[in-house]
Amino acid sequence: MAKLYEQLAPLWPLLSPLEDYAADAERLRALIDQHLCRTDPDKPIDVVEFGAGGGHTLFYLAQDCRCTAVDLSDAMLKNSRRINADVTHIVADMRDAQLGKRFDVVLIHDAIDYLINEQDIAATFKTAAKHLCAGGLLIVAPTYTTESFVDGESMEDENADDDTEVRFVTRVATVPDQPNRMQMRLTLFIRDLATKELTIEKDTHTCGLFSSQTWIDHMQAAGFSVLADTYLEGDESDDQPIPTFIGVRD
Ligand SMILES: C[S@@+](CC[C@H](N)C(=O)[O-])C[C@H]1O[C@@H](n2cnc3c(N)ncnc32)[C@H](O)[C@@H]1O
DSSP states (O other): OOGGGTTTGGGHHHHSOGGGGHHHHHHHHHHHHHHOOOSOTTSOEEEEEETOTTOHHHHHHTTTEEEEEEESOHHHHHHHHHHOTTSEEEEOOTTTOOOSSOEEEEEEOGGGGGOOSHHHHHHHHHHHHHTEEEEEEEEEOOSOOTTTOOTTOEEEEEEEOSSEEEEEEEEEEEETTEEEEEEEEEEEEEEETTTOOEEEEEEEEEEEOOOHHHHHHHHHHTTEEEEEEEEEOOSSTTSOOEEEEEEEEO
16 A cells, blocks of 8 residues: 555645645535435435545535545544544445445545556446445546546645644656556655654555546446536636546446
8 A cells, every 4th residue: 555545644634634625525515416316305415435535525525414434544544533523434445345334425536546447446336336325326536537637747735733844746647558557656755843854755656547438437337327427626726627427326
């Protein structure tokens, strides 16, 4: 597993601040309202996020939904437990999780980037279908599709809390001879504010890169009717809109 989601996981709130998820979560909530047929409007909507990580999206959805966070990394879920007392947390792999209950919505936001082949996409969508009530929604929001990917794009930012300051640079690039892969390289400059000691960490994430049609084909193959192929708006005007696919379980 990537260092970011294991030994560096405690830095998640500084690297990807909670506030940055507010706009995406609001848009996801609106898409749920728009597409979920509710038989009992008084019953809370049951949402599970596969790859919920630090729980930043769920923090907002949990304000009026009953939420479950699933992730491979217990270190990441530790961050979520800190801010999401009412959310159920489960360590599991989204490709073969068996949660023993059905939900109204399966959400797979940025964690879907970590599926690097079509076999894993098929397995994950089959797992999603198994965990949805009839009429339930699968919402999939990869950071990039082949069509939206900007090869070589980089970004940098910095944040601090009382103890630690982190400056980081990320760059995404395609992988030669591997058309459905991209890599995100991350360099972190971590300063301990008490001792002034500087640590430099590097991490490389191998991610999948698939066309919109590939996502749609796999949703249909897993028994979903695709309702929408839309975008989550970025939270700042210069952010890339995030491709978003919504399927309903037949
Ligand atoms: C970018 S983080 C998710 C952040 C999250 N959206 C949030 O709100 O904080 C990606 C997460 O995907 C998880 N992940 C990657 N592959 C997974 C898999 N096969 N099953 C479950 N979780 C996975 C990683 O452990 C990591 O926590």
